[in-house]
Every structure is written in structure tokens, then in C-alpha cells.
Amino acid sequence: MRLALSTGGGDAPGLNAVIRAAVLAAVNRGWEVLGIKRGFAGLLGEDDVVPLTRESVRGIGHLGGTILRTSNRGNPLHYLRPGPDGSPVAVDRSDELIANARALGIDAVISIGGDGSLAIAQRLHEKGLRVIGVPKTIDNDVSGTITTFGFDTAVNTAIEAVDKLHTTAESHDRVFVMEVMGRDAGFIALHSGLAGSADVILIPEIPYDIDRVCEKVRARDRVGRSFSIVVVAEGAFPVGGRASTLGASLPGETIRLGGIAEALARQIEQRTGKEARSLVLGHLQRGGMPTGYDRLLSARFGAAAVRAVAEERWGHMVALQSPRIVTIPIADVLASPKRVDPQSDTVLTAREMGISFGD
Amino acid sequence: MRLALSTGGGDAPGLNAVIRAAVLAAVNRGWEVLGIKRGFAGLLGEDDVVPLTRESVRGIGHLGGTILRTSNRGNPLHYLRPGPDGSPVAVDRSDELIANARALGIDAVISIGGDGSLAIAQRLHEKGLRVIGVPKTIDNDVSGTITTFGFDTAVNTAIEAVDKLHTTAESHDRVFVMEVMGRDAGFIALHSGLAGSADVILIPEIPYDIDRVCEKVRARDRVGRSFSIVVVAEGAFPVGGRASTLGASLPGETIRLGGIAEALARQIEQRTGKEARSLVLGHLQRGGMPTGYDRLLSARFGAAAVRAVAEERWGHMVALQSPRIVTIPIADVLASPKRVDPQSDTVLTAREMGISFGD
Amino acid sequence: MRLALSTGGGDAPGLNAVIRAAVLAAVNRGWEVLGIKRGFAGLLGEDDVVPLTRESVRGIGHLGGTILRTSNRGNPLHYLRPGPDGSPVAVDRSDELIANARALGIDAVISIGGDGSLAIAQRLHEKGLRVIGVPKTIDNDVSGTITTFGFDTAVNTAIEAVDKLHTTAESHDRVFVMEVMGRDAGFIALHSGLAGSADVILIPEIPYDIDRVCEKVRARDRVGRSFSIVVVAEGAFPVGGRASTLGASLPGETIRLGGIAEALARQIEQRTGKEARSLVLGHLQRGGMPTGYDRLLSARFGAAAVRAVAEERWGHMVALQSPRIVTIPIADVLASPKRVDPQSDTVLTAREMGISFGD
């Protein structure tokens, strides 16, 4: 068996631990393992496929990043090439990719990536490539699995940041608005806000009313709590629509400059008269050493993916359905992304503890 | 509603976060909350019951320990009192406890504790006290719940320690034996050993053969890996029985002095000729700031316990059955403690990655 | 002796540890201690002075923030009051402050603060108040002392962030520009950049040339290091002047939106064609638990300040001149703020290791 591994999309703590586990589990079965560099780009004429041995994965289990690197250009279905007029044109190179994989004698591919990579994996699977998926999403927005590696690390990074802001906020009677990742799913904001004792949590799944947010800040003031912490997912938006409201209330400014955190901080400062500051956590959430939870889950995912190869569960991805690791069809997963359920006990817990969602 | 909270047994990171969540959730319902000090001792003539308000729980969500303190003396079913000859005698003071609770107008009790405390809670429930349980165990040995608060923190503490030993072991060509908690259940050893890239993991659920352990150390030596890391649960024991073997192989010494880690280090040093050192993590695993995972789970457990009170689910405890929090009868939980399943995918993953269980 | 403590200016990890040490040392001498709330505002009619006892400082040694809180409004020399037309007018209320201190029977004041607070302390000292200073600056820009508390914590926070960016940068072939504090002094950028293996460090003391910065990025690319990390102090500026260049090169944009990190990222992306991202660490650097170094230094400063009171060294501040704590006249300190010496061995070390300062 000649197995190939690929990592695609944004960085997530635990990628190297998945690679390490898969390589060790495969090598211990007597398989040969190859690493495709930069997503699938390594199979697209860039000719960048390297052997992965026990030596290659030594001591990488606790390192962030991916030794295979990743790429935003490597989508074989929409590969960007300079067109006749010089501007990039997307071409489908999936047949070429499959041919190259065959030429290299690759029997199966483990594709580690987010919804984008999983969609590619599904398409390649449909075209005959033998693929197993490993879900990767910092946002926890892939369905079918309780969680994925990287999410726990991101949440802990965010909690650490909230903890740091807390003492300053309290000493200075300030409002802090902290922006975390989550374009469509507010799990990082919800988990870090609840664990970090935020006062307001704003997520894409629950549109907010800025008046309610300010009312919470004022209510705290009235009982002597003259500071507040707002944790906001980057994709949160006010009631009435994503596009219009922020722009309308802050004419002459685009969200791009400053982001939602800065916009909210200004709105709160204007309306409550309290000093408000913003912080954008950004890429800090994607980097660094994975937590114990993520290191363990990554190892289990990596080994389970090799088992799925042995069992020929092509077109499936590994998933955590606690306490077990299972495999489920990638097609099912892609059909319905995961979102925060506003009726979930976690949201309910936050509300019962007095945290406002701005609704 | 006048609700009382109690924390019993050994320390676990997250206790204060449970208390905080329960108090806020109860106060926000308009309930009155009392804290029973030192397990149940506060209701046994020590007259140590304090009001718990929003103020009492301010800023405690990320602190280790319990503001209610705990006790090894407070078991009302076997309360230790000086007997006629001065030596302690156990008496059943459960009726007195229930009477005292009624005299204080306590309508319900949330008992946060391990199997010992849950057994007490069950007995008090059978005698008519309205009790809801919240499971607490650093070892993860309570069944019916995927995990409990404190366990993730303990595992991370153990992983951090393994990481530290790794670099020294490698630089010095040494064997390190690290002992973690787990008298009957090896979850901490399994999770930290796997996530921390240990070479050998010894747990109570899989008796070990010292020859197999030493063979693993030697096999690594032969391929140029001249160091090894052994993670051992305190309750691990060799094939053939807990009591005899260690004593036999190390005459004149008791396990009490030095513990299993030191005993193993000497055996490995004698048999392989390699320098071996031991480390006992001990109470480091019970203390400190809870991880994000534990802070979140604690909040959910605390709020869910208050919901269980509102729903009058007496004699039940809250439990995590991912992704939901449920309630299950305490009696069911006590009937079958949780142990590492040697067939679980986590054990399988470790084996596939080349980790030895000494069997 | 009735001693009063005050904390002023921005937050810095270790403030509470200074307070704790000073209170314990004073109380153990049999002194009475008062805490002035919100800088000096507590003595200016806001009537906010509280007794500080052994109980008040229990368990605060490792907490960020200050239990005395702080304020930007409390400068008694330029106290902001609504003027006749409603806009704020600065008035000198130092005489009132001294009178209030005397009315409260305050014998001496320990003023913990940055250059602003020290200047106030000096002025009050000149007017007859008995003052001892404790220097506080996250930027390490106070002269006369090797370092001050809070700086080590800020540097470690910045290093942790650089470490996180590193793995993502390498996996994605990206340039990351990380902005740290340091309006006039580049110590945080220098120390975190050097310890964090940055490729470029930009500080106010060494004006940079954007072409040199880009040349470093390209030079790395040429030898296969297709990512770069730039650490920039907020006050860094290009050769030719602070005000003009950035504005000129990025017309239509103010630095205010996005800051120097974002501006640099765009310039680098435009000139090198490499994907570049920015991150502003901001208030994360001021918050959280102090490091061991800062906890120790804070304790030594707090106790030394009490000793300075006992020795009546009015108008002096405590300072670290390793390995000793000394006292030096505040007036001397104010005369010459500390800056990074471009000839220092730390800058030299960075250069010798191949780090560029963009000059």
C-alpha cells in the first residue's frame, strides 16, 4: 500500500499531530507513505511529493503548523492560472491530479482539511480516487463530528486573552470588545465568552441589537460593575442584516478597516459614554502548540484515518461521536454545515448566568 | 426556593466554576443560595453554612480549589468520632444532617463530589433529602458521563510535564518514569501518554510484564533512540497481581516509600543498564486554573444542576453525553464505575503508533 | 505612621504584587495603610480612600490589574473639569490634594506609576508631601532602573504570540507583521523579536527604510525561507520622519485605522508580491498574571518602598540596579527617559544573528 497525505486550507493546531499519527500507524502496518506538499498543489505539476518516514515525523506532535505546508492556490477544481489577458482564470485540473497520483503509484489519499478540502476530496472520490477525509476547522463548523482538532486550542487562546483583558478592564472602568474567529459559526465566541466570564457574546447565529448590548453595559454600571467584556465572532451582525447596518451607522468607513470589534467599540462608547477599546485576536487563534485535548484527538483521527484506509471506507471522513471515533460519508457532512444551536444548553447556560447575546 | 451547595472529596480544577454557575443561575431565578462548608460537615453541628450571593462568586470562575472547602471527615454515614477508648468510631449521622437541613429551611441540595460523595447523596436522597448530584473526579472514573471537569486540566498538567521530561531524556540518553494519578482507572496516564508521545503507558486495566517494558526500552536503543518515557498510573500493577510482585522483586522496600514510579525506574535500570529516573506528579494534577474545556463544562454542569432542581429530578446527577447535558439516576452511576476499555480506539491508536502497554 | 498607596496610569502586571508587599511590610511594622482609589482621584473630593489590611491583599499577588484601580482623570496638576462653555478645562488641584491628605492624617504616600505619575509625585514632593515612588512602565522606558515590573510579562506575552505566528507563517509562506507596545522605546519589540526569532525588528530608536525591510524578505525567499516575521514597535517610523512618510505612501488612509502593522503589511505585500498579514497585540500586553520575574521584582519594590519610607528618603523612587534595590531621586529619573541604545549588545546580538533593523 502506498498512502499519500495532504493538508489543505488555513492553519490549525494539531495538523502535525494528525500527520505523525497517520505516518506511524501506516509505517507500522508496513505501508509506504508520501506527503503531498501545499494542499494538492504538490500533485499538480509542481512535482512536490516527499516520502514520509518515522524520521520525518519525529518530535512534531506538539508543533503548530504543518510540515506539508498548505496553500490557497491548490484547489484542483478551480486552479488559478494566468489567462490570455494575464488575469487569473480557474481551470479544473482534477483529471490531471488523478493521473499524476496514479503515475506515482498512490493507492489512497488521506485529505486533511476544512469544508473546502473536503468538497475537493468528495469530487476526487466521485472521479475514482480513493480518498479518506480528516475534518479540520478552527471554527468547529463541520457537522457529523462533536468537534475537530484545533478548536480547543483556539478556544483556550481566546480565553487566555479574555482573562488578560479582564483585569485591565476592571482597573480602568473600561469596555473591551474582543473579536474572535467565526465567520458563520460562533462556537469560539460562545465557548470562550462563557468560560472567560464575558458579559456579552455576539455570534452570527443570533443577530444582535446594539441597544440591547449598550443596555447590558449600563445595567452593569448601575450595580457598580463599571466595566464590561464583549466577545464577538467576526461574522456577528446586527438584526436587520449583515450588509447594511454597520455601514449605515458608521458612514465613510468600511468594516475592512478596523473590523466589527472596532466598530462596536465606537458605537458603545458613543452611546454609553464609557471608554471602549477593541482587540482582534486574528491569527493567534490558528497557531501554536495544540492543547492536550487537540493532541489526543489529532492522534486518534490520524490513526483512525489509516484504519479507514485499511477498511476501504472511501469517500468517508473520520469523526468524533464521543466516546467513539466513527466514519461518515463526506457527502453527508457537506450537505449541512454545523452552527451554534440557539436552544443548546450552552447558550442556555450563558443566558441563565446573566450573559447577554444582544437579542 | 432555598438551595444549598456542597463540595466533597479531593480537589479538582473547576469546582469554583461549578459553584459560580450554580449560584448565578439560581440567583437569577430569584432563589436563595446557601453554601455548606467542608463537604457535609457544615451541616453536622459545625454550624458552618454561609449565604452565597452574586458577590460571593465574583471572579472565582478561573480559580482552583473550592470556596466552600472540603473535608475527609464530613461523611455523615460514617462520621468519625472519638469512641469510649479514644480511638475513632464511625457513626451514622445522616438523620441529624437531614434534620439540620430542614431546620435551616433548605429545600434542595446540589452535591458536587466524586463516587464517595455521590454515594452519600444517594443515601440522603433515599432518606428523603432532595438532592441533585454533580460528578467530580480527576480520574474520569465516573460512568454515565463522557468526562467530568478537572480531568482535562489534569491531563494537560501531565502532558506539560511529559514535554519537559522529553528534552532532558533525549539530551541525557535517559529513561524517565512519570507517575500520574489513577488508582483504578488509567485515563490520565493513557491520554497524557498518548498526547505526550510516551513510549510506554502502564495502566491498572492492562497489567504489565516488566520484561516487555524493558524490551521496548531496548528496542528503541537498537534503532538509535537511546531514551524512553514511561507514563504510569499510580494503580498500575504487574501481571500476576497487585500485591505481591513489586514487593517480591524489591525486598525490604515498601511501595509507600518511593511509589511505583521509583520501583519501576530501579527495575528498568537494573535490567537494561540504562540510567532511569522517576517523577511523581502528585497534587500538581489537582490544582491550578482549570482549562477552557473544564471551565466550560463546569459552567454547563452548574447551570444544568440548577435546572435539574427546577425540574425536581431528585436523585439524579448531571452528565455530559456530547453534545448534550443530561441527567441520570445516581444509583445507576454508582453501580458501574468507568474504566479504560482496552479495546477502545484510544488504546488501539496508541498501539498502532508503537506505544507499548507492557503486555 | 499612616501610609497611603496610589496606583496611576496604564495597567501593568505586578501592580497588585507591589501593593501586597507594601501592605504586608507596613502592617508588620505596625503601620496603618490606606489605599487611594483611581490614581490620585481618591484624594480629590471623590473621597475614595480605603483601609488596606492583611485581608485586603490576600491572594492578589498573582492577579493582574490593581485593586486600587487607576484613572486617566486623576492628574491633580491638570485635573479636567467642565469649563464655563462645557468643554474640559485643566486646573491645578495639588494644594487641595495635599490638604486632603493631611486632613486624613496621611504621613507618607507611596506612588506607583509611570513617568506621568512620577512627575506628579515629584511636584507633590516639592510642595511638601512626603512621597516615595515605585516606577511602573510596560515599555521599560524609565531610567535609573535596569527594568520595572510588567515588562517581563509583556515581553513573554509578545514572544508567545510570535511563536504562534511562526508556525502559520511557515506553513503558508506568509509575511506576518506584529505590532507591540513602545511609543518611544522599542524594548518590547527588541526583546520579543530577538527571543522569538523574528527576521526584522523595527523600533523608534532606529528609523527604518521600507526597501531594506523588503530586501530582507526577498533575501530569505531566495534561500528557500519563504516566510518572514516582522516585529514592530507602535512608535517605529521610517527614515525621514514620523509624520510624513507613511501617510504619503498610503494616501487616503490614516494610521489610526489599522496602525503601523497593517500599513507595513500592505507595503510589503505590494513591493514583494508576498501575502502579508498584520496583528496588533494591544492590551494583551498589559494584562494577566505577572511572570515569576515580575512577581519577585514587584515584591522587592513594594517592600523596598516601605523601607524607603522608614528611612525618610522622600522624593526618591526605588530602582533595580542588579543585584540590589536602591533608591534614586525621582527628579534625576525624569530628566532622561530610557531608550534602546543602538550600540547595546542586545542590538548587536540581533544583528550578528542576521536580524534586520531595516536600516
Added chain:
Amino acid sequence: MRLALSTGGGDAPGLNAVIRAAVLAAVNRGWEVLGIKRGFAGLLGEDDVVPLTRESVRGIGHLGGTILRTSNRGNPLHYLRPGPDGSPVAVDRSDELIANARALGIDAVISIGGDGSLAIAQRLHEKGLRVIGVPKTIDNDVSGTITTFGFDTAVNTAIEAVDKLHTTAESHDRVFVMEVMGRDAGFIALHSGLAGSADVILIPEIPYDIDRVCEKVRARDRVGRSFSIVVVAEGAFPVGGRASTLGASLPGETIRLGGIAEALARQIEQRTGKEARSLVLGHLQRGGMPTGYDRLLSARFGAAAVRAVAEERWGHMVALQSPRIVTIPIADVLASPKRVDPQSDTVLTAREMGISFGD
């Protein structure tokens, strides 16, 4: 110039950062660099000398351990060899070492190590080898330098441990005795005990009286502080002598089993009736990622050692005399090891804050 590097003695966080800085600084000067494996053993017939390039030191700045490894067998002055009767005999192989170094064309050696390694370096220097020293000691017991790398990391590890014990101690009304490194010098115990708010600190420089220790525990009990934390250096001993007292009070037991921490815990439990537990931090203090302070100091030491080579300061070691790095004769350093000064302001601070040294 052909430069060789060697690391000797016990592990210390920062060794790799020193190596990295020295290699980069030397390579950037156009020098060739060799690494001697396992202390000086690599030059003693084991023929283990490897080239060190920019590639060799990539990404090692934040890793614990040493890529050159270390050894307890490599002392060329007392090299252990099997004697005629099989038992080891020490022989002086320094001439052989120098001859081998010359044969390899080595022009100068940077020896990174503790007092043992520095003594070897000094002897080799006297015999004509061109040597520069870099001091390494986890205990901070090398004189002439304010501190060395690794010490700050060890202190932070110890403080983290004290913090963890604190919450458990308080919740359980317990005494914890924590043992840290320091056979002859009590700096780790002093710094971590003071920063970690210990109640008792026992160090070799101040012999203790067990009655005074117990009196402190009881005094705390009387004012309602029913727990205590004792931090003890491994080399602390009671008034009256190292050897006798402990043995006398605990007949039938050797210190070897359990160590001073366990012995103290039993004495305190017996005398005060309070539950007492012990913890030995051990090798945790030598491992792991260096702190920012140590990473910076290591880089400065590594680069300064290369500068010292360029300046031909043979027989000198680099040293921190804040804020500068200087070089001082190794012979001077060896003459007087550093100890805690019982009159230092740090000890005084601890006393003033109410911490007992048991004297």
C-alpha cells in the same frame, strides 16, 4: 576560523538557544562551526563531532535540551574507564583531547556548562587549548554573573507548581512541602517561595529549626489561616548539621527514600497534628521551553561568546552584569561559588512580608 561548541553537565532550558545564537553569529562571520557531542566525549575517541550550520540550528531556539547532547562520562580529566579488576578507574585524557582537537583543525572551543565544565575548560585553557566559557547552572550558583539562562525558567516552573498547590492546600486545610533544586544554593527556593507566596522558605544558606517551622504553621492556624506552604531547597538542613538531625528524628529511614520534603512533611504532621503532604519537583525544573528572559539571555550569551573568540579572550567566560554582557576570567569565577546572601534585600523582603526561614 574553525570553532567548536560543547555542552556539558545537567540539562538547562536555553542550551539550544545559546547554540543557535553562537552558530548564526559565527557563520555570519564566515567561520566554520563544529559541534562536539556529549560534553567533551565527542573528542575522546568516540569520534563524534558534527558540522553545525544555519540548517542545524533552525527552529531550536525555543526547544529545551541540547542538540549536542550531554554526558556525565565525558570529563577528560577524570575519564572513567574499566580498570584491571573491572571497576572504573579515572584517567586524565586531557592531552589526548587537545591532540584530537588539533587534529580536527579546531581553532577555539566554546564550552557551555556548569562549574564542573568550567573547571575542565579552565584546565584545558591552561594546557593551551583556546577556550571561551558560557556559564550554565539551573541553581544560579555561578558567581560573576547576575544570573544564567535556565534559572528563570526553573523559577517559573516552581512558581506554577506552588500556585497549583495553593488552592488545594487552602481547600483542604493542609500543609504542603514542596522540594526544589538547590544542593548548595537556595535561589530557586527563595525566588519561587517569595513570588509564590509561600509561608516558609528553607535554604542551605540559613539552617532551620523544625520548631520554628512548626510554630509558623501553628501561628497561621491561630489567625484562621489553616493551611501552609513550605518551599524547601533539596540541600536545606537543620541547625546543627546536615548529616545527623534528620536521620536521628526519623530512625530506620534514609533521606534517599522520600527526600527532605517527605521527611519535613512527616515531622510537621507529627508535631502540629495537621495533615501534611510533600511534592518533589525534580527534573521538571530542568526541562521544557525556556522563558523569554532565558531565550534572550541565551542569545546574548551565545553571540557574546563568539565575540569573545574574535577578541581572543581565552580562558574567560561571558557574564551578565546588567545591563551589559562582559567577560571575566574563569579562574576568578571558580574561586568563589555564588550563594544566597542572608542579608540581601530579597531575603529581607521575604522576612518583612512575614515569611519564615525557620531560623
